[in-house]
Amino acid sequence: MRKLLLSSIIIFVALIYIGRLSYLQLISGNKDSPLNDTAIKQVFDYPERGYIYDRNGGLLVANQPSYDVMVIPREVKSLDTLEFCSLLNISEEDFIKKYKKAYTYSPRLPSVFVPQLSKQEYAALQEKMRKYEGFYIQKRSLRHYQTAYGANIFGYIREVSEYDLRNNPSYQSGELIGIQGVEEYYESTLRGRKGIKYIQKDRFNRDIGPYKNGAYDTLPEQGKDIQLTIDIDLQAYGEKLMVNKRGGIVAIEPKTGEILALVTAPSYDPSLLVGRQRSRNYTELYYDSIANPLYDRSLLAMYPPGSPFKTLNALVALQEHVIEPSHRLTCQNGYYYKGRRLMGCHCGGGSWDLVRGVALSCNGYFATVYRKIIDKYPTSAEGMTAWEKHMKSFGLGDYLGYDLPIGKAGRIPDATMYNRMYGKHRWYSTTNLSNAIGQGEILTTPIQLANFTATIANKGYYYTPHVLKSIENQPLKDKKFTEKKYTTIDAKYFDPVIEGMAEVYRNGTARYFQVPGIDIAGKTGTAENFTRIDGKRTQLTDHSIFVAFAPVENPKIAIAVFVENGYWGSRYAAPIASVMIEKYLKGEVTRQDLEKRMLETSLEKEYEKPYSGKPFRINE
């Protein structure tokens, strides 16, 4: 027994140790993957971001090199701070502050000292750089915009935030990410895939050479170039027309759903959000809460659509067989119900058929049409539900599903909503008669206006609007954008409505804005709107609205123009639409007086009214 004790303990301990080694090396071992090894550093090789072209192949967004001054605090030797600061254009205080910040982050790891030098600054600094030990210059790629327009479509890129990093582990700190616009929506396409180099490091985190001579390294994959459906000339023209105005223009090619122009006003030059000035400029834009240049009105602004909506009511009524195109309905210079005038009208009174009704934008006519639709059913709720279903088939009241990251659903009221507002069976077609003329509870965004105009142009279907035409010359294949979306209205019912819209140009509200040689179908709109001033509901000057498509026989462009507080539809929206159409179809505008007037008009005085603190008059 005494002889065997030590031998037994030796064997016992050896077995335990082998057991522990099996646990460490066979069970919990991480199998020599360089990804899991703290001794291996990953160095990323960032690919260049893909370029962006317009529909005609013009380069819109390219890249430019930018230079960051980096610092590794531990390696910094005493230096001529005065000279260094003047080269970098910073104060000595700044220098100390930045140095301390970098030192706090890590004395051993590089941090950005001065970001994004311009080429000139870089050139001045480059030759003197070796004098400053511990500092070096790192090249990065930034966006270089070839145009001053389209900022809302492009979006911008910025360094990833803590939040982005938490949610998306494929990004590294300091990497760039697309925000808004196509930069965000097509981020993964534009970004490419970064290459990884594995570097062996020691315990002080210093590099001591490539790991296994680069056997595991991967090469970066270039970001893909994309082509947009945007016609940059039309886009630029639209933005110029909207200078000193607020609102949006959306132009769509009806046959494809391609967005030709997506104008929001006011906007900004995309180059403002590049380089060292990005943060300052962004803050400035961000805090302009009145003009709100970062707010994309073409996608986000929900307004009552006004008269253009009458065309849809006409279509629904035809589909529901409650009117015939040739039926004349009488307008008594307004709409009367049980002796009360529910609605005024500017048509002058008379009996109109559908074409005239549309052309004159007769309120009385459409009040009757709307009531016929709702009252066709035993209850208002059922009528409302049928009406709502038709309206929604035009892409209204819900997100359209286009390829940009922001949007609003708009609103098509339904029976549930009125039941909640008034109580079940306590409302009638007269209760919400405003729906007849596109006021009331209906809300649409400019892109929805443009989309239903395109749908009318197509006589009953639309393609989901989109801004991407092709990726690296491969046309868009996503079924979402290449399949027709049919409405609930049969094609044959569109002809009288289109005829009415063409009549708007020939003899109606837009007769002064005919374009020589081009047949246009359109519809003006004027939408009342309200704001709150000191808690009091105050009416402001009406919004000016116009939708149109051309040429009538073979539509190539459908357009919606929305000018905030522009008063009636034919005052600003209609002329702007007509020059946009002419510009797109002919390449130039023949009516130079009109063009000049539209380019130069400013509505700033109108926009200042609610903020002036003084009583003001509207609609003057």
Added chain:
Amino acid sequence: MNNSFIRKIDWLTVILYFSLVFIGWINIYSSSVTEGAGVSVFDFSTFYGKQLTFIGLSSVFITLILAVDAKFYQKFAGIIYLVLVGALAGVFIFGKTIAGQTAWYDLGFMSIQPAEFAKTGTALALAEYLSDSQTNIKYLKYQLKGFLIIVLPIIFILLQPDPGSAMVFLAFIPVMYREGLPSWYLLAGLGLVTLFVTTLIFGAVWVCIAVFSFLTLYYLWRKRKKKMVSVLPFITLLIITVVVTSSVRFTFDNIFKQHHRDRINLWLKLEHDPAKLREIRKSIGYNTYQSESAISSGGFSGKGFLEGTRTKGGFVPEQHTDYIFSTVGEEWGFIGSTTVVLLFCFLLLRLLFLAERQKSKFSRIYGYSVAAILFFHFAINIGMVIGLLPTVGIPLPFFSYGGSGLWAFTLLLFVFVKLDANQINEWDDFSEFH
């Protein structure tokens, strides 16, 4: 030395020794070679170059040790012991202090640590004392004298202070047990350690309750089998338990130093305050963590010679000395580390086998001491490196970098190889009659 003597040397032990030294050097090379240095292995400015010199010189020592008459070691055991204890005392006057430990003599080109050699001296002296026909270890008087031989060097080494090396001298307890030391010494020692550890983990109250219930059940069980059982030993045990457990906290908090407490806290996972735990992990736990990760990253077959990323990056502190086994784990994997464990295991068992074979009591006790000391080093060092035991800074015999340590272990081992070879020489002719 004639041919017959050479034949009588236990070559298996010698081969195991050289294999361990060779494997050790390979790993020292790997953990201290710098990228692109591209110089010869004899570069004396490097650890591996120096270690190669130490290995070469130990071959010279081996020849000398084997050339000395075997009787010399027994005859002069007491004197060797006293000289080495004197050397231990001398460091406080002539020695130099490295990292807070006054444990070294500076010879200019290298440093010598007398504590390493004192193990051989103590083993010789203890073997000499226990093998004396007048000594009977069953009696307290002789036990005390035996303990005195061990305790004397321990005191000096603790004063250096080097508790790790001092702890190794406990290896002589199992040797004395082999020679007849009563079992209760071991049981009491084991009991105290168990009480200490369990009290730290579960607290004095729970340990006392557990011991009390166990003793009560045991007492009742005994009583059922036999009518008359004395209650006294049970009560004594219980009182000892209560006294020990209630003093554990005090000892731990007041006698132990903070870094000892940290090591034990980390080992037994006693620290629950996350901030403090992080602090400990950063200082003491860092070594263990890095060494465990390095070993773990080796996987089954290892990353290959000179391919260990953590070894190359110098992540494991003291990797060429106390943590040399982590290099084996990383570069040679499970296969390599198990091989090393098994090599040590074979060497130790071989030594015990040889010791039991000795005809002279002196040789047997000395051989046993050699095995026990090597085993303690092996168990404590590897246990620490693989994270099973708290951090105790003692080298892995034949492996760790350092001339002093290598030579001391070589001396320790080869004195026994000489004794073993000689014993067969002396007694060969008439051993059959015994």
